[in-house]
Amino acid sequence: MNVLVTGGAGYIGSHLIGVLASAGHNCTVYDNLAKGHAEALRNTGVSPAKLVVGDISDASALTAAMRENDIEAVIHLAAFIEAGESVEKPEKYFRNNTLGGLTLLEAMRDAGVSKMVFSSTAAVYGQPEQIPIRETDRTEPINPYGSGKLCVEFMLRAFAEAYGMGFVALRYFNVAGAHPDGLIGEAHSPETHLIPLVLEVPLGKRESIKIFGDDYDTPDGTCIRDYIHVMDLSAAHVLALDAIEAAARPGSRQGRVKVFNLGNGEGFSVRQVIETCRAVTGHPIPADVAARRPGDPPSLVASSQKAKDELGWRCQYPSLETIVAHAWEWHKTHPNGYEQDGKGQLSVPSP
Numbered sequence: 001m002n003v004l005v006t007g008g009a010g011y012i013g014s015h016l017i018g019v020l021a022s023a024g025h026n027c028t029v030y031d032n033l034a035k036g037h038a039e040a041l042r043n044t045g046v047s048p049a050k051l052v053v054g055d056i057s058d059a060s061a062l063t064a065a066m067r068e069n070d071i072e073a074v075i076h077l078a079a080f081i082e083a084g085e086s087v088e089k090p091e092k093y094f095r096n097n098t099l100g101g102l103t104l105l106e107a108m109r110d111a112g113v114s115k116m117v118f119s120s121t122a123a124v125y126g127q128p129e130q131i132p133i134r135e136t137d138r139t140e141p142i143n144p145y146g147s148g149k150l151c152v153e154f155m156l157r158a159f160a161e162a163y164g165m166g167f168v169a170l171r172y173f174n175v176a177g178a179h180p181d182g183l184i185g186e187a188h189s190p191e192t193h194l195i196p197l198v199l200e201v202p203l204g205k206r207e208s209i210k211i212f213g214d215d216y217d218t219p220d221g222t223c224i225r226d227y228i229h230v231m232d233l234s235a236a237h238v239l240a241l242d243a244i245e246a247a248a249r250p251g252s253r254q255g256r257v258k259v260f261n262l263g264n265g266e267g268f269s270v271r272q273v274i275e276t277c278r279a280v281t282g283h284p285i286p287a288d289v290a291a292r293r294p295g296d297p298p299s300l301v302a303s304s305q306k307a308k309d310e311l312g313w314r315c316q317y318p319s320l321e322t323i324v325a326h327a328w329e330w331h332k333t334h335p336n337g338y339e340q341d342g343k344g345q346l347s348v349p350s351p
Helices: 010-024 038-041 059-068 083-088 092-111 145-161 196-200 230-247 268-281 304-311 319-333
Strands: 002-006 025-032 050-053 073-076 115-121 166-172 175-177 209-211 224-229 255-262 267-268 287-290
Touching: 002 010, 002 083, 010 038, 010 230, 025 059, 038 230, 050 115, 050 267, 050 319, 059 092, 059 255, 073 092, 083 092, 083 145, 092 145, 115 230, 145 166, 145 255, 175 230, 175 319, 196 268, 196 319, 209 268, 224 230, 224 319, 230 255, 230 304, 267 268, 268 319
Parallel strands: 002 025, 002 073, 025 050, 073 115, 115 166, 166 255, 175 224, 209 287
Antiparallel strands: 224 267
């Protein structure tokens, strides 16, 4: 299948295109490179993924990219992802994530592309009713990031009803780790995710790590989160494409829109993550307790049973130690991410 991956030069996208290629799909990456790295595409070893530099708000560029590359399905990853920033700058998130999603759907309709796998988020649940969280649980986002993603999910249902399009929305929990070969990994600026932040201590980039609150109603008092390996997450997208294809067959009784949680199914506390990073790196990693951050739920853990039952998906890297070890291999060999000249400039090869 010819697949357009929006945001394909980012952290998840760069891992995903290799998995897609291994499954026999032809990938075209659509990315404005504001957060993504063209170098990551080269490092995947995939012969070469086509890169179209364009913005998710550019309807004509999106439509042209789909028509010129005979696109049959879209995997939509392009989005701003920081929940805290979305509270401070809601217009940025609604304009890019929500309106950008609508622009993409209209471009798909105009180009005759009827299949999409959408990168959604556990943030659609807000403060969870129960642990583990199931797809049928209440969705009440507590920040514009989660609200914007949920709005796009509503759009998917409307476009499916109006135009017969097929969609799968994957609600990610905490994505972590790196490709086992260490050639690609997580490179955000600024970094806000826990595991790479902890690993900045043994890299000498910070003296200690902060624990935001140690008085939660959890076994060790710190927040619990569900960490899923980026390679396991990527594999689920291939299965999601297969599910959309099956639902489109004549006589199929499957729904035109499906929603799946993607998580490890096991929660790890902040202290457990830090201890695992200490064990993997051999560094003491000092930790300081700070005040709670507003809006942090004590625990977020997924039930991914639906994805297992309906997609046949299984985690190949469920161990937190493996997730951290793969992340560490990437960060210790690429301490500045994809930066090549030490001056903050990214290497951008020709597509």
